[in-house]
Amino acid sequence: DIQMTQSPSSLSASVGDEVTITCRASQNISTYLNWYQQKPGKAPQFLIYAASSLRGGVPSRFTGSGSGTDFTLTISGLQPEDFATFFCQQCYTTPLTFGGGTRVEIK
Amino acid sequence: QVQLVQSGAEVQKPGSSVKVSCKAAGGTFSTDTFSWLRQAPGQGLEWMGRIIPHLGLTRYTQKFQDRVTFTADTSTSTAYMELRSLRSEDTALYYCARHQTFQGGAAGMDVWGQGTMVIVS
Numbered sequence: 001d002i003q004m005t006q007s008p009s010s011l012s013a014s015v016g017d018e019v020t021i022t023c024r025a026s027q028n029i030s031t032y033l034n035w036y037q038q039k040p041g042k043a044p045q046f047l048i049y050a051a052s053s054l055r056g057g058v059p060s061r062f063t064g065s066g067s068g069t070d071f072t073l074t075i076s077g078l079q080p081e082d083f084a085t086f087f088c089q090q091c092y093t094t095p096l097t098f099g100g101g102t103r104v105e106i107k
Numbered sequence: 108q109v110q111l112v113q114s115g116a117e118v119q120k121p122g123s124s125v126k127v128s129c130k131a132a133g134g135t136f137s138t139d140t141f142s143w144l145r146q147a148p149g150q151g152l153e154w155m156g157r158i159i160p161h162l163g164l165t166r167y168t169q170k171f172q173d174r175v176t177f178t179a180d181t182s183t184s185t186a187y188m189e190l191r192s193l194r195s196e197d198t199a200l201y202y203c204a205r206h207q208t209f210q211g212g213a214a215g216m217d218v219w220g221q222g223t224m225v226i227v228s
Contacts, residue, residue, distance in 0.1 A: 034215040036152075043202055043219035044152065050213040088154055091214045095168040096142070096154040 002026050002038045002090050006099035012107040017078045021102045022090035023071040032092035038101075039084045047086075048073070078104070109134030111203055111220035118226045119193050125172070126189040127223045129203030134218075136184035140206040142216060143177060144190045145199040153199075158186060193227045198223040200224050 003026035013019050023033065031051035036044040046055055048064040051071055061082075063074045075082055083106050089101040114128040129141065141144040156167040160179035167175055171190070179186045186203055201223045204216035 032213055034213075036216075043204075043222055044216075045219075046207070046215050046217045049207075049209055049215045050211065053209070053213075055215075055217070089152075089215070094166060095156075098152040098154070100151045 001095055002029065002092065004088055004097050006086075006088055006102050008102060009100060010027045010103040010105060012105045013078050014052040015080060017107075018074065018076045018102060019028055019078060020075075021073045021088075021104075023073070023099050025069045025071075025090055025092075028068050029041075029090045029092035032090055033064075033066065034088065034089045034091060035062075035064055035073050036087045037082075037084045038087065044087065052098050055062050065096055072073055075104075080106075109139075109189070109205060109218050110219055111205065111222035113201075113223045116224040116226070118228060121194055121227055123193050124189060125193060125225050126187055127201050127203075127225070129186040129188070129220050130154075131184040131186070131205070134205070136179075137181045141179070142187050142204050142206065143175075144202045144204060144216075146202070146222075147196075147199040150199075160186065167210075190225075193225075195227050197225065198227045214217060218223040 001030045005024045035048040038044040051082045052064045085103045087102045110132045112130045140159045143155040158165045158177040165177045174191045176189045203220040205218040207217035208214040
């Protein structure tokens with residue numbers, strides 16, 4: 001199975017800050033990498049596919065990048081509604097696997 | 108816009124079984140692919156497998172393949188997940204989710220059910 005490792009596991013930031021979350025795959029997954037946002041008590045929401053493509057309706061302050069084994073999610077100008085947990089997920093092969101999550105908290 | 112509505116919370120005893128339903132409203136249920144995932148309290152997401160209703164195809168992760176069965180009723184646009192021989196470690200929020208595929212082969216889960224809490228105690 002492909003292991004997905006996210007860092008950090010949590011971070012504190014203020015509204016307006018830029019934050020970066022890293023996701024590393026245990027083997028080359030090209031750009032078969034998705035990002036999700038999960039707010040407390042809610043199901044995950046699909047943000048980014050193919051490492052860098054924003055789904056419709058996702059604000060442009062979210063940026064995904066990377067290929068191979070190393071990926072990043074950057075949020076530029078953090079908004080109050082962005083405080084949540086973010087997960088990466090590889091869709092290169094089954095079993096589909098997720099990173100452990102990064103919790104973005106208000107400083 | 109498709110919505111996935113799951114059945115209500117369950118409390119089950121160790122060794123018993125649970126069957127969770129996921130009804131799709133809208134969309135093209137019979138040709139879509141649906142995954143089942145779970146999330147233990149305070150933990151991350153774990154993919155259990157997927158079903159393609161119109162083909163009757165299922166794929167289970169090795170961890171669950173001996174204890175789980177995915178089925179679907181295309182006449183009611185409902186998918187089901189049955190987990191047997193429950194143990195306390197199976198206490199989790201169980202989700203169904205629909206796959207969205209993109210040019211180039213990328214795929215993600217674009218519509219999720221609200222989750223069904225299963226407590227094994």
